[in-house]
Amino acid sequence: MYRRVKELGVVSEGILIDQIDPSSDRAVFRQIADQLRQAIENGRLREGEKLPSEAELIEHYGVARMTVRQAIQELRNEGLAVAEHGRGVFVRRRPPVKRLASDRFARRHRKDGKAAFLAESEAVGAKPQVDHIAISEMQPPQEISERLRIAPDTTVVARSRRYLRDGHPVELATSYIPVEIARGTQIMEPNSGPGGIYARIEDQGHTLERFVEDVSTRMPTREEAKLLNLSAGTPVFRLIRTAYDLEGMAVEVCDTIMSGDAFLLSYELPAH
Template identity: 90%
Template sequence: MVTKGILIDRIDPSSDRAVFRQIADQLRQAIESGRLREGEKLPSEAELIEHYGVARMTVRQAIQELRNEGLAVAEHGRGVFVRRRPPVKRLASDRFARRHRKDGKAAFLAESEAVGATAGVDMIAINEVQPPEEISERLLANEPVVARSRRYLRDGHPVELATSYIPASIARGTKIMEPNPGPGGIYARIEDQGHTLERFVEDVSTRLPTRDEAKLLNLTSGTPVFRLIRTAYDLEGMAVEVCDTIMSGDAFLLSYELPAH
C-alpha cells in the first residue's frame, strides 16, 4: 500500500484539532521529512480513506489544505503531487557584481547559471511613460521614464515579473529601448551612458499575489510573492533606475551577507 512507510500515525479522535487538519499535518510532515519527495504523487483519496477510516470529504479537505499552502498541486486526471520547488539562491551582495556585466551576463542569467538552470525572458513591453508617484519619489525626479516590463523564466517556468523604470534622458536612443538590450543587460547600457553604478538599495516585502500575478506566474492558491523594489545609484549619487519586481515565493531564497563592522 502506498501509505505504508509514508503515513505511520493514525488520527487522534480525542484531539481538539480537526481530523482533516491532523491528516494534513501528517502529509506535510511526510513532505518536509522527504518521505514524500518533490514531484512524487500523494496517496490517492481511496488509500487515505482506507488508512484513516474517514469520509471522502475529510480527505479532500486535508489535501486542499496542502494545496492552499503551495505544498501540493493537482494534475487533472493524474492525481495530486508534491510541488517541485527548486529555489534560486539570490545573493544580494554578488548578483549585480560588475564582473557579470563584463562577462556579458545580466543578473538573472548569472544567478540561474549558478544553480544549473536555463534562464529565459518573454512578454517584453517597452514604453515611455510618466512614472507612478512611488517611482518618481525614488528617482527624485518627475520626468518621463522608459518602462521595461518582462517576465523571467527558469527552465521554461515563469518565476518573476519585473518592470524597470529608467529616466528617458538616459534611455532614449540606446538599446535600452530595444527588446534585447545587449550583453550585460540594461545596467551595462546605463554604464555605457557614463553612469557608472556605485550601489543598489533593495526593499523587500511579502504578500499574496494579485489575480493577474498568480496567473502570469502559474502560482497555486496560497503561494505568496516577494515584492522587491530596487534603486540603482551611480557614482554621483543619482538614481538611474528603479526596478519593481514580483517574485514567486517558492522559487527564490533571498540570501544576504552583512558586514559585522
C-alpha cells in the same frame, strides 16, 4: 499503487504511519494534513509524486470524504500540492532555489557580458530565459517617481519582462529609467545587449555606485499568479530596487515580483 497494510496501519511503503488521535483537540483534517506534510518534507512523498487517493485516505483513516478533501485543500493552500484534472493530486515540483545574494550586481558580471539573472542562473546550473518583454514611454506610478526624484508628470522608459529558469517562470520585473539615459540606446530594444541594462546605463556615463532594495511579501494578484504559474497559497516577494550613480543620481528603479518558493534572500552584511 497504495496498498493497505492493516497490521502496521500504513498506506503503501510507509508513506503514512500514524493514525488519527481521537483525544487530540487538533481537527482531524489537520492531523491528516500534518502527516501528509511530514511525508513530503522528509522525502517519503517526492516532488511530482501522486498523493494517496481520496478512497485510500478514507480507508486508511476511517473518515468521511469531506474530511479528506479538507486535508488535501490544506496542502494546496500551502503550495505543497497541486491538483491535475482527471489525474489526481501531486506533490508540487519546485524550481531550484536561487540564492539572491548581495553581489549579484557586481561589475565583474557586467564586464563578462552577463546581466544579473544570467549570472545567478549559471551559478546554480540552471538555464535562464526572458520573455514577455515590453518597452514603452510613460508617466510612472507616484512611488516610482518619488524614488527617481522626478516630478510626477515626468516621462520615463518602462521596460518589463518575465524571467524563467529551466522553463519555470520565477520573476516579473519592470525597470523605470529616465528618458535622457535610455532613449536612443539598446535599453529601448528587446535585447539590451551584453551585461544588460546596467551595462547600457554605464555606457551613458553613469557609473553605478550603489543599490538600495526594499523587500516585502504579500499574496499575488490574479495576473501575477497566472504569469508565474503559482499554486494557491504561494506568496510572492516584492523587491523594489533603486540604482544610484557616483553622483548620487537615481538612474533606475526596478519593481520586481518574485515567486516566494523560488528564492532565498541571502545577504552578507559588514559588522563595522
